[in-house]
Amino acid sequence: MNIILYSVTAILLILSFVKDKQKTHKALVKAWKAFENILPQFLVVILLVSLLLSLLDHAMILKIIGSESGWLGVLLAAIVGAVTLIPGFVAFPTAALLVNGGAGYMQIGAFISTLMMVGIVTLPVEIRYFGKKMAFYRNGLAFIFSFLVAFVIGQVMEVLV
Amino acid sequence: MKQVLKRYRSFLVVLIALVLIGLFNRELGEQVLNTTAYQLREMLLIIPPIFVLLGLLDIWVPKQTMVKYMGEGSGLKGILLALFIGSAAAGPLYGAFPVAAVFMKKGVTFSNVLIFLGAWSTTKIPMILFEFSALGIPFALTRLLVDIPGIIIIAYLLQALMGKKEIEAIYEKAQQND
Numbered sequence: 001m002n003i004i005l006y007s008v009t010a011i012l013l014i015l016s017f018v019k020d021k022q023k024t025h026k027a028l029v030k031a032w033k034a035f036e037n038i039l040p041q042f043l044v045v046i047l048l049v050s051l052l053l054s055l056l057d058h059a060m061i062l063k064i065i066g067s068e069s070g071w072l073g074v075l076l077a078a079i080v081g082a083v084t085l086i087p088g089f090v091a092f093p094t095a096a097l098l099v100n101g102g103a104g105y106m107q108i109g110a111f112i113s114t115l116m117m118v119g120i121v122t123l124p125v126e127i128r129y130f131g132k133k134m135a136f137y138r139n140g141l142a143f144i145f146s147f148l149v150a151f152v153i154g155q156v157m158e159v160l161v
Numbered sequence: 162m163k164q165v166l167k168r169y170r171s172f173l174v175v176l177i178a179l180v181l182i183g184l185f186n187r188e189l190g191e192q193v194l195n196t197t198a199y200q201l202r203e204m205l206l207i208i209p210p211i212f213v214l215l216g217l218l219d220i221w222v223p224k225q226t227m228v229k230y231m232g233e234g235s236g237l238k239g240i241l242l243a244l245f246i247g248s249a250a251a252g253p254l255y256g257a258f259p260v261a262a263v264f265m266k267k268g269v270t271f272s273n274v275l276i277f278l279g280a281w282s283t284t285k286i287p288m289i290l291f292e293f294s295a296l297g298i299p300f301a302l303t304r305l306l307v308d309i310p311g312i313i314i315i316a317y318l319l320q321a322l323m324g325k326k327e328i329e330a331i332y333e334k335a336q337q338n339d
Binding site: 002005006008009012013016023024026027028029030031032034035038040041042043044045046047048049050051053054055085092093095096099105108109112113116117119122124125126128129130131133134137138141142145148149152153156157160 | 194291
């Protein structure tokens with residue numbers, strides 16, 4: 001995936017440079033400024049995420065969201081997903097491990113859904129661009145929506161598994 | 162210098178707190194350090210091309226073009242484009258916010274910006290491939306089938322909840338992000 005992203009960027013950058021050096025320079029300055037603008041928030045997010053990931057281990061998560069944990073487990077799973085920010089290629093194998101270890105599909109559904117849609121630690125970045133109200137509303141709605149996702153996944157998986 | 166210190170204040174506070182934690186709990190400190198290094202690497206791998214693309218988009222694509230495809234009156238075409246661009250993206254959600262800001266600057270409607278954000282967060286194609294192999298196709302497909310309409314409904318709901326004035330304020334902010 002990274003290779004595609006870098007190739008596309010490189011090709012467009014070269015095209016831009018061939019067409020107009022000055023404009024390309026301007027584009028790069030803009031890119032740098034936009035990046036530097038948000039960098040302090042990015043760094044805070046990365047530190048907080050690292051702390052959270054270090055504090056939560058598999059055993060602890062499993063205790064919270066076992067398949068017998070019901071709606072309370074779903075709620076807790078949703079909260080864990082909301083406060084953490086785990087890259088997908090770590091999250092999915094982890095989720096698979098959790099399912100094998102006895103976590104319920106409904107709980108995992110809630111966890112995956114809030115993990116993707118709700119970002120408590122990334123709130124400072126979101127507020128920077130969208131303001132407090134919008135950031136809280138978006139995350140709040142996504143959090144509620146995750147229960148619907150969990151419910152549907154729980155029903156479907158019960159029929160299938 | 163003072164300006165820089167002020168902007169990085171929260172970062173420095175958190176950093177110092179973590180160093181202190183690390184002094185008291187060596188094991189936790191090391192784990193945090195390792196994870197931070199890993200996350201920083203990921204950020205440095207994915208974020209730079211996104212911002213370069215943003216810069217190029219900002220300079221080369223005229224506002225009228227963006228408006229035509231994703232602005233007022235773009236209808237279904239705009240929704241589908243927003244879904245597609247979000248799904249084709251790479252990187253964590255916080256990378257999507259600056260992109261959303263440029264979209265707003267270029268006159269993309271608020272609902273399409275929100276659909277784009279929703280797609281970036283939940284229907285990213287490379288992630289779904291991971292999900293298929295890790296949790297199985299039924300799980301991933303069910304989630305997708307609930308999420309796609311969900312993203313669109315949430316987008317319009319948010320737009321209604323926010324109201325015109327506040328959305329205008331957000332757009333104004335995006336203009337200043339230069």
